[in-house]
Amino acid sequence: MADIIDGKAFAEGLRARVATVAADFEAQAGRKAGLAVVLVGEDPASQVYVRSKGKQTVACGMASFEYRLPVETPEAELLALVEKLNCDPAVDGILVQLPLPSHINEQKVIATINPDKDVDGFHVVNVGRLATGLPGFVPCTPLGCLMLLKDKLGSLSGFEAVVVGRSNIVGKPMAQMLIAESCTVTVAHSRTKDLPAVVRRADIVVVAVGRAEMVKGDWLKPGATVIDVGMNRIPAAEDGKTKLVGDVDFASASEVAGAITPVPGGVGPMTIAVLLRNTIVSAHRAAGLELDESVL
Numbered sequence: 001m002a003d004i005i006d007g008k009a010f011a012e013g014l015r016a017r018v019a020t021v022a023a024d025f026e027a028q029a030g031r032k033a034g035l036a037v038v039l040v041g042e043d044p045a046s047q048v049y050v051r052s053k054g055k056q057t058v059a060c061g062m063a064s065f066e067y068r069l070p071v072e073t074p075e076a077e078l079l080a081l082v083e084k085l086n087c088d089p090a091v092d093g094i095l096v097q098l099p100l101p102s103h104i105n106e107q108k109v110i111a112t113i114n115p116d117k118d119v120d121g122f123h124v125v126n127v128g129r130l131a132t133g134l135p136g137f138v139p140c141t142p143l144g145c146l147m148l149l150k151d152k153l154g155s156l157s158g159f160e161a162v163v164v165g166r167s168n169i170v171g172k173p174m175a176q177m178l179i180a181e182s183c184t185v186t187v188a189h190s191r192t193k194d195l196p197a198v199v200r201r202a203d204i205v206v207v208a209v210g211r212a213e214m215v216k217g218d219w220l221k222p223g224a225t226v227i228d229v230g231m232n233r234i235p236a237a238e239d240g241k242t243k244l245v246g247d248v249d250f251a252s253a254s255e256v257a258g259a260i261t262p263v264p265g266g267v268g269p270m271t272i273a274v275l276l277r278n279t280i281v282s283a284h285r286a287a288g289l290e291l292d293e294s295v296l
């Protein structure tokens, strides 16, 4: 049976390290680091994530600024709020919760965030910085995956990695980060021919496709490390309830893999912990204070 990679425990440790660094920051800068989170509308899952972000920000000793706007908020009003936050010296990180209502252009909103406060790492400037190896911000979910991989495997140099999924938020940045770690990287997607054969080559498999339990155990090289980014709600056995599953069929995959992240409790909790990490990094840069990022 595979080792279970406990993302919940790793995220707890990361938050504790962020809290220590945040206390040092406050002592040196004379202010708390600050994160602004903007939610438009009342999507139930987004409300839960935004509430958790606020609570965890405060628990780490940082200031949380939360903006909840009605679903019918005009795009121009949201852009004006982002511009105001760009100029606010108490705000080190800005995050606009996705998805946005359909009348708002997501790309336009992301492009309006100051890249140096873009703790989500979605702005094209940060995408370019990641692609060219310059310091910036990288998206929280793939950075969380990378931290779990390095914790499990140490150096990733020379490993064959397959990323299944090519989204801007997970698949593409994940591939860039694995290239930077000297992996040999393949990005597979819905049009990939013979996907099981491609996945079977990999020492490291990262799956982010949004299809419940798609990757089966017999697709895997024995001993592979499997990172499941999927979060899919499917009907539970009988009682009309639902359960959360990943993009990997955990039962069969855990019989073949060397190590695997569960869903829930794997990659998910890392997303918010890494957001807090990015925020404290941003605060140091804004204040011109040195930070040894390897302590985080």
Ligand SMILES: Nc1nc2c(c(=O)[nH]1)N[C@@H](CN(C=O)c1ccc(C(=O)N[C@@H](CCC(=O)O)C(=O)O)cc1)CN2
Residues within 6 Å of the ligand: 049, 095, 096, 097, 098, 099, 120, 140, 141, 231, 244, 263, 264, 265, 266, 267, 268, 269, 270, 271, 272
């Ligand atoms: N601006 C952004 N929007 C969104 C992001 C993001 O990184 N930036 N990511 C997701 C949602 N998300 C945070 O915003 C997020 C998703 C999942 C989890 C998590 O802890 N999941 C748990 C299970 C939770 C459950 O039971 O429903 C787990 O996997 O264990 C945290 C944050 C989309 N939007």
